[in-house]
Amino acid sequence: MKTVGTIGYPHTRYGRGMSGRVLSGIVAEFFGWRVAVMSIGLVGLVLALGFILLLPPSRNFVARRGFHPRYHFGAWFAHLKHPGLPALFLIGGLTMAIFVTSYNYAGFLLAGPPFLLSPAAASLIFTVYLGGTFTSSYAGHLSDRMGRWPVMLAGLCLTAAGLALSLVPQLWAVVAGLALATGGFFATHAVASSWVGRLAAKDKAHATSLYLLVYYLGSSIAGSLGGWFWSSDGWPGVMGFCGAMLLAALLVSLKLKRA
Numbered sequence: 001m002k003t004v005g006t007i008g009y010p011h012t013r014y015g016r017g018m019s020g021r022v023l024s025g026i027v028a029e030f031f032g033w034r035v036a037v038m039s040i041g042l043v044g045l046v047l048a049l050g051f052i053l054l055l056p057p058s059r060n061f062v063a064r065r066g067f068h069p070r071y072h073f074g075a076w077f078a079h080l081k082h083p084g085l086p087a088l089f090l091i092g093g094l095t096m097a098i099f100v101t102s103y104n105y106a107g108f109l110l111a112g113p114p115f116l117l118s119p120a121a122a123s124l125i126f127t128v129y130l131g132g133t134f135t136s137s138y139a140g141h142l143s144d145r146m147g148r149w150p151v152m153l154a155g156l157c158l159t160a161a162g163l164a165l166s167l168v169p170q171l172w173a174v175v176a177g178l179a180l181a182t183g184g185f186f187a188t189h190a191v192a193s194s195w196v197g198r199l200a201a202k203d204k205a206h207a208t209s210l211y212l213l214v215y216y217l218g219s220s221i222a223g224s225l226g227g228w229f230w231s232s233d234g235w236p237g238v239m240g241f242c243g244a245m246l247l248a249a250l251l252v253s254l255k256l257k258r259a
Contacts, residue, residue: 029120075203079210084199087256089211091152092192093218094249098159098242099185100219101226102166106178109235115171128179132186139187140194149257152191156250158184163239163246188249 028036079085110122142151159181166177193211200207222245229237
């Protein structure tokens with residue numbers, strides 16, 4: 001079973017995200033945040049143009065003629081009525097929400113007391129993304145031997161341990177905690193995304209699109225809501241918010257096990 005990269009190649013996608021966050025932190029320290037934001041936009045534009053120019057033509061693909069809304073909506077609703085797929089969609093969205101929310105406010109944590117790290121130093125926290133390349137790959141191997149649900153549960157528990165450890169007011173604990181939570185997220189996402197393709201009997205692309213819709217909605221909504229918790233209670237508030245989402249993901253996973 002090729003679990004890793006079934007939806008979106010997480011190890012490459014988040015590798016690009018890691019490099020962007022680290023480089024922008026370094027640029028911001030020496031040239032200011034406006035130049036950092038502008039540089040990210042310019043790099044993104046250049047890469048998009050390069051993608052368009054270098055993308056090879058499609059092979060082994062036959063486009064469906066015409067646009068038939070009834071067919072598409074029927075396929076989506078059929079997946080939403082499936083006994084297991086909606087649970088996978090929610091788990092993907094909740095865990096992605098935890099991942100993005102944690103890193104959105106980790107920079108504020110490290111820049112403030114007692115750490116007082118510079119923007120360049122604080123941005124190095126994103127290098128712990130690299131641990132996810134290992135856990136996502138290893139999760140695929142374990143799923144073949146132990147089954148998907150136990151590996152998914154282990155990923156969620158690893159995330160919980162990481163969130164708890166990051167509450168210790170020591171730099172090593174914050175770094176180690178985020179590394180553990182990142183590893184747990186990557187493992188969970190790798191299993192959940194591959195499981196979607198297995199459970200969808202037909203119209204697999206529609207199932208994948210629903211997974212990605214909930215996945216990115218979770219990061220967008222929760223990543224913004226986390227600011228309220230940061231403003232009111234700082235890092236403990238953000239971790240409490242993430243912990244509530246993690247508990248919801250654990251409860252949803254129980255339904256998935258029964259399904």
